[in-house]
Amino acid sequence: MRRNSILLAGLVSLATTVGANAEYTDGIIKIGVLNDQSGTYSDLSGQGSVWAARKAVEDFCKANKCHDKIEIVFADHQNKADIGAGVARKWYDVEQVDMIVDVPTTSVAKAVSQLTKEKNKVFLNSGAAASELTGAECTPNLIHWTYDTWALANGTGSTLVKQGGKNWFFLTADYAFGHALERDTAAVVEKLGGKVLGKVRHPFPAQDFSSFLLQAQGSKADVIGLANAGADTINSIKQASEFGIVQGGQNLAGLLVFITDVHSLGLQTAQGLIFTEAWYWDTSDANREFAKEFAAANKGNHPTMVQAGVYSAVMHYLKAVHALKSDGDGAQVVAKMKEMPTEDKLFGKGSVRQDGRKIHDMLLVEVKKPSESKGPWDYHKVRAVIPAAEAFRPISEGGCPLVKS
Numbered sequence: 001m002r003r004n005s006i007l008l009a010g011l012v013s014l015a016t017t018v019g020a021n022a023e024y025t026d027g028i029i030k031i032g033v034l035n036d037q038s039g040t041y042s043d044l045s046g047q048g049s050v051w052a053a054r055k056a057v058e059d060f061c062k063a064n065k066c067h068d069k070i071e072i073v074f075a076d077h078q079n080k081a082d083i084g085a086g087v088a089r090k091w092y093d094v095e096q097v098d099m100i101v102d103v104p105t106t107s108v109a110k111a112v113s114q115l116t117k118e119k120n121k122v123f124l125n126s127g128a129a130a131s132e133l134t135g136a137e138c139t140p141n142l143i144h145w146t147y148d149t150w151a152l153a154n155g156t157g158s159t160l161v162k163q164g165g166k167n168w169f170f171l172t173a174d175y176a177f178g179h180a181l182e183r184d185t186a187a188v189v190e191k192l193g194g195k196v197l198g199k200v201r202h203p204f205p206a207q208d209f210s211s212f213l214l215q216a217q218g219s220k221a222d223v224i225g226l227a228n229a230g231a232d233t234i235n236s237i238k239q240a241s242e243f244g245i246v247q248g249g250q251n252l253a254g255l256l257v258f259i260t261d262v263h264s265l266g267l268q269t270a271q272g273l274i275f276t277e278a279w280y281w282d283t284s285d286a287n288r289e290f291a292k293e294f295a296a297a298n299k300g301n302h303p304t305m306v307q308a309g310v311y312s313a314v315m316h317y318l319k320a321v322h323a324l325k326s327d328g329d330g331a332q333v334v335a336k337m338k339e340m341p342t343e344d345k346l347f348g349k350g351s352v353r354q355d356g357r358k359i360h361d362m363l364l365v366e367v368k369k370p371s372e373s374k375g376p377w378d379y380h381k382v383r384a385v386i387p388a389a390e391a392f393r394p395i396s397e398g399g400c401p402l403v404k405s
Contacts, residue, residue: 029070029327031057031314032097034087034112035127037076040205040230041104043260045127048298048307049102050074055293056314059345064322073097077108079205084108085115092119098327099124099317102310104229106130106177110137117141121330124317126309129229129256130180131393134357138400140331143338145358146309147278149177150393152255153184155276155364155386160223160253161192168253169221170199171212171236173228178204181227181255197221205232209239217245229256234264241269258304262379267370270379274366279305279346280380283363286345291377302377308346313358315344350388355400362391 033053035045050072057070073095077084084103091097092115100116103109104127116123117139124143125133131150133142168189172178178201186196197219200212213236216224224245226236233254240252254261257275281291281302290311294303320336321327334356342350342358350360365380373379395403 026096027069028096029318029321030095030097030099031070031072031317032088032091032095032100033072033074033102033310034077034084034091034100034108035074035102035104036079037074039079040232041079041127043264043301044230044258044304045102045104045306045310047074048294048301048303049126049310051294051297052303052307052311053101053314055290056311057318060315060318064318066318066322070318077103077105079105079108081105081107081111085111088112088115092116092121098122098321098330099333101125101313101317102127102306104128104306105175106133106180107175109133110176113137113139113142116330119330122317122333124313126313127306129177131184131398132180134353134355135393135398135400138355138398138402140402141334143313143334143352143356143358145313146305147276147362148357148392149181149184151278151362151386151391152181152276153188155362155391156253156255156274157185157188157225158192159274159364159384160251161189161194165223165251165253166194167220167222168194168196168225169216169219169223170196170225170227171209171216172199172201173204173206173232174201175204177229178227182225185225185227185253185255202228202232204228205230207235209236210243213240213243213245217243217248217250221250223251223253225253225255227255230258230261233257234261237261237265237269237273258306259302259377259379260304262367263301263377267368267373267379270367271369272367274364274383276386277305277363277365277380278360279308280363280365280382281308282378282380283382290346295377300376312342312344312347316340316342316352353395355395355398355403357392357395357398359388359392361388362386 099122109128131148338352364384
């Protein structure tokens with residue numbers, strides 16, 4: 001019963017009626033935002049991603065002659081692959097959804113990706129991170145939009161190793177995403193001459209990290225790599241502070257950190273944390289304006305890179321289906337998205353590679369000290385811009401079967 005009530009609440013339609021007719025399946029362009037609406041990842045995706053998708057439709061239709069009706073639906077996958085796949089199947093088979101966007105939690109994203117290929121629809125992944133989605137598991141119906149484990153590992157891992165953090169211990173969420181992030185970061189550490197002294201895997205999600213942190217502390221590693229996200233990262237860092245791990249000389253590496261995590265931790269606890277992200281609200285006038293509107297509609301919260309990625313992905317999708325004047329053939333739409341250069345007010349100019357990897361600059365950021373912050377949500381300072389050409393795994397190394405040798 002709980003599942004049914006969640007899905008019924010989530011399948012509320014949010015329609016935008018706009019201009020001229022075109023030949024679209026069932027007369028509607030229908031976009032499904034599938035994510036965590038109530039759990040570990042709800043702050044970094046959740047209703048904020050729904051708002052971002054609606055905002056993309058609104059902005060696109062202000063600037064372009066749109067199809068009669070563009071509709072947004074949303075649902076809670078509860079971070080469970082079977083529930084996520086069930087929602088996606090119902091959307092595709094019954095609700096006539098044309099594209100699914102967001103989908104944090106790699107296990108859910110993998111299930112949705114395969115189903116999307118089977119149904120020849122479109123999946124634009126902003127929330128999940130595993131780099132194999134554009135590697136061995138790439139499909140002609142998927143674009144991986146915002147970030148991935150390879151980009152995070154190379155941005156954060158390489159920086160900390162070069163700063164002297166040679167010996168690592170991993171505290172890893174025990175599911176596909178955590179394993180991928182640990183794997184990609186360990187590869188960077190070892191490539192640069194570092195060593196992995198050990199690892200421990202915790203349940204997903206988890207509340208008590210005491211035993212795991214004691215193992216990490218006992219390893220005497222220079223760096224404890226947190227291969228987790230959302231509430232798990234927040235709780236790991238809070239409890240590490242209680243154990244005095246950083247005061248004892250070890251460094252914490254947040255391998256996937258969101259601005260909502262920093263907000264929950266507070267600057268006093270999070271200060272000095274270095275991590276990689278794809279987008280930050282306070283780097284341009286357009287980003288600041290987007291954040292202002294987002295905050296007004298989302299209880300003062302500021303957007304994460306996942307939510308910004310949803311906006312960017314939906315914008316490019318709408319450009320492609322309007323250029324084709326069709327949304328019926330998912331692989332054809334994705335091919336058009338790859339053909340067209342990407343450009344929007346949040347991410348600027350970019351491109352989509354043949355393997356489905358969206359390419360743009362990444363940012364290496366550091367959390368400010370409380371004395372450096374000018375106000376609420378002024379949390380990050382950009383230490384380096386990682387150019388698009390260097391930010392993501394070379395296409396030749398991914399093993400995507402779509403890539404011609």
